[in-house]
Amino acid sequence: MSLLTKYRGVLLIFLSSILYFLFAYFLERTSFYFLTFLWFSLFGCFYILLKSEEFSFFNLAGIALIFRLIFLFVTPNLSQDFFRFIWDGRMILEGLNPYLSLPETFIQQNNFPIAEAKKLYAGMGTLNGSHYTNYPPLNQLSFLLAALFSSKSIFGSIIVLRIQIILTDIGILYFGKKILEHLKLPIKNIFWYILNPFIIIEMTGNLHFEPVMLFFLVFALYKLIQQKWMMAAILLGCSVSIKLIPLLFLPLFFQWFIPLYKKEKNDMIFWTGFKISPKKIMKLMVFYFIVIFVNIILFSPFYSSEFIANYSNSVGLWFGKFEFNASFYYIFREIGYLFRGFNEIAIIGKITSVISILFLAYITFFRKNIPFTNLISAMLFGLCFYYFTATTVHPWYIATPLILSVFTKYKFPIVWSLVLVFTYQAYSNEPWKENLWFVALEYVIVFSYLFYELRNKNYNNLMVS
Incomplete structure (x- = not known):
C-alpha cells in the first residue's frame, strides 16, 4: 500500500x-x-x-x-x-x-x-x-x-x-x-x-438562515413518522416562521391524514378514492390550524395594519419586481419582449405562481403521497416545480430541495448544488449583471440529470397508478 x-x-x-x-x-x-x-x-x-x-x-x-x-x-x-x-x-x-x-x-x-x-x-x-x-x-x-x-x-x-x-x-x-x-x-x-x-x-x-428553517422542518418530519402529528404541526409552524417556503408543503400533508384507498383487480392495483371520515377530517383541520395559529402567535407582537401592508408589499416584490437565476421565467420573459416589447414580470410572476399552486393541487389529490418516502418525494418535486417557474432563485434556496433529496432516491438537487456556482458570475460585474449563457448551462445540466433520473427510476412513484 x-x-x-x-x-x-x-x-x-x-x-x-x-x-x-x-x-x-x-x-x-x-x-x-x-x-x-x-x-x-x-x-x-x-x-x-x-x-x-x-x-x-x-x-x-x-x-x-x-x-x-x-x-x-x-x-x-x-x-x-x-x-x-x-x-x-x-x-x-x-x-x-x-x-x-x-x-x-x-x-x-x-x-x-x-x-x-x-x-x-x-x-x-x-x-x-x-x-x-x-x-x-x-x-x-x-x-x-x-x-x-x-x-x-x-x-x-x-x-x-x-x-x-x-x-x-x-x-x-x-x-x-x-x-x-x-x-x-x-x-x-x-x-x-x-x-x-x-x-x-x-x-x-x-x-x-435556511438551516434554522430546515431544522424545524426535519424535526417536524421526524415527529410525523412517530405519529406525533400535533408536535409536528407546532414545529412546522416554527419552520414557516423562519422562512415562508414550507407553506408550499401544507397541501401535501392531506393524504397523511386522509389516505387514498386501493382495490385489486386482475393482479393490478387501482387507487380509487380517499378514506374520508369525520375523525380524519378533524385531525387534518387541527393540524392546519396549529401551523397557522403558531404563526399568528409569533407575528402578534409586531401586528398592526401598517405591518400587514408593509409585509405584503415586501413579499410581493419577489413575484413582481425581482428576477435572478430563473429558468422558465426567462423564456417567458423573452416571449413577452417579443410580443409586447417590454418586461411583463408583474403578469408572468402571477401566472407562474398560479401554475405552481395548480401543480401542488394536482400532486396533492392525484398522486399517492403515502408512505413517508412518497410524501418527501412530493415535497421535493412540488418545491422544485415552484423554483423552476419562479422569477428569483437565489443559490441558498436550493438547501431545501437538497435536504429533502437525502430521504429519497433522487439526487438531482446534489447536482444543482454543484452547478449553481455559475450564478456567481453575475457578481463579477460592477454593477452586477447576469450572463444568461451561464444560467442556461446551469439549468441544462440540472434538467438533463433530472430527466435521466426520472427515466431510470420507477415513474409510478411520481404519479398515481
Missing part, C-alpha cells in the same frame, strides 16, 4: 481545509474564476470523502464541524444580507418594530436609532435598505439574539449568527439520521447535505 493510499483521507481533509480557508479569507466575490476553481475542487474532495469507506459516521460529523469552524471568525464574502439581519435585531432590541420602518428613512433624516447604523446601511446596500424587511418573526428572534450578545460590534453579531446556524445544522444531522434509520436508508446519506460545500459556504459562511 502506497503512502498516498494509506493517508488519502487525511490528505483530503487537509486539502479541503486549505481550500475552505482560501474561500473564507482570501476570496473576493468578483473573482468568479477563482471562486469556481475553489468550488469544484471542494466538491471533488467532498465526493471522494463521502465515498470513502475509512470514515465512520462520527468521523464525518467531526470533519463537517471542523470545516464550519474555519468560517467562524470571518465576514461573509458572497452576501451582504447579514447587515440587514443585524439591523433588524438591533431595532427590536431598542424596542422598535423592524417591519414598520425603512433603513434609508433613518439615514436620510440623520436619525441613527441603533449602533453602527451608517455602517450597516452602507453594507446592506440601497436596494435592501429601501424595502421593508420580509423576515418572519422567529427569524427576527435569531437576529435579536445577535443584538443581545453583541449590540455594538458587527463582527460579534456575525459570530453569534453563525453559531446559531452551526447548531441547527447539528440538529439536522441528528434528526436526519433518525429519519434515515426509520426508512432503513444508509445513515451516511445525511452527509450529502451536512458535508456539502454549498451548505458550508452559503449557510455557515454567508449566514443564510
Whole structure:
C-alpha cells in the first residue's frame, strides 16, 4: 500500500481545509474564476470523502464541524444580507418594530436609532435598505439574539449568527439520521447535505438562515413518522416562521391524514378514492390550524395594519419586481419582449405562481403521497416545480430541495448544488449583471440529470397508478 493510499483521507481533509480557508479569507466575490476553481475542487474532495469507506459516521460529523469552524471568525464574502439581519435585531432590541420602518428613512433624516447604523446601511446596500424587511418573526428572534450578545460590534453579531446556524445544522444531522434509520436508508446519506460545500459556504459562511428553517422542518418530519402529528404541526409552524417556503408543503400533508384507498383487480392495483371520515377530517383541520395559529402567535407582537401592508408589499416584490437565476421565467420573459416589447414580470410572476399552486393541487389529490418516502418525494418535486417557474432563485434556496433529496432516491438537487456556482458570475460585474449563457448551462445540466433520473427510476412513484 502506497503512502498516498494509506493517508488519502487525511490528505483530503487537509486539502479541503486549505481550500475552505482560501474561500473564507482570501476570496473576493468578483473573482468568479477563482471562486469556481475553489468550488469544484471542494466538491471533488467532498465526493471522494463521502465515498470513502475509512470514515465512520462520527468521523464525518467531526470533519463537517471542523470545516464550519474555519468560517467562524470571518465576514461573509458572497452576501451582504447579514447587515440587514443585524439591523433588524438591533431595532427590536431598542424596542422598535423592524417591519414598520425603512433603513434609508433613518439615514436620510440623520436619525441613527441603533449602533453602527451608517455602517450597516452602507453594507446592506440601497436596494435592501429601501424595502421593508420580509423576515418572519422567529427569524427576527435569531437576529435579536445577535443584538443581545453583541449590540455594538458587527463582527460579534456575525459570530453569534453563525453559531446559531452551526447548531441547527447539528440538529439536522441528528434528526436526519433518525429519519434515515426509520426508512432503513444508509445513515451516511445525511452527509450529502451536512458535508456539502454549498451548505458550508452559503449557510455557515454567508449566514443564510435556511438551516434554522430546515431544522424545524426535519424535526417536524421526524415527529410525523412517530405519529406525533400535533408536535409536528407546532414545529412546522416554527419552520414557516423562519422562512415562508414550507407553506408550499401544507397541501401535501392531506393524504397523511386522509389516505387514498386501493382495490385489486386482475393482479393490478387501482387507487380509487380517499378514506374520508369525520375523525380524519378533524385531525387534518387541527393540524392546519396549529401551523397557522403558531404563526399568528409569533407575528402578534409586531401586528398592526401598517405591518400587514408593509409585509405584503415586501413579499410581493419577489413575484413582481425581482428576477435572478430563473429558468422558465426567462423564456417567458423573452416571449413577452417579443410580443409586447417590454418586461411583463408583474403578469408572468402571477401566472407562474398560479401554475405552481395548480401543480401542488394536482400532486396533492392525484398522486399517492403515502408512505413517508412518497410524501418527501412530493415535497421535493412540488418545491422544485415552484423554483423552476419562479422569477428569483437565489443559490441558498436550493438547501431545501437538497435536504429533502437525502430521504429519497433522487439526487438531482446534489447536482444543482454543484452547478449553481455559475450564478456567481453575475457578481463579477460592477454593477452586477447576469450572463444568461451561464444560467442556461446551469439549468441544462440540472434538467438533463433530472430527466435521466426520472427515466431510470420507477415513474409510478411520481404519479398515481
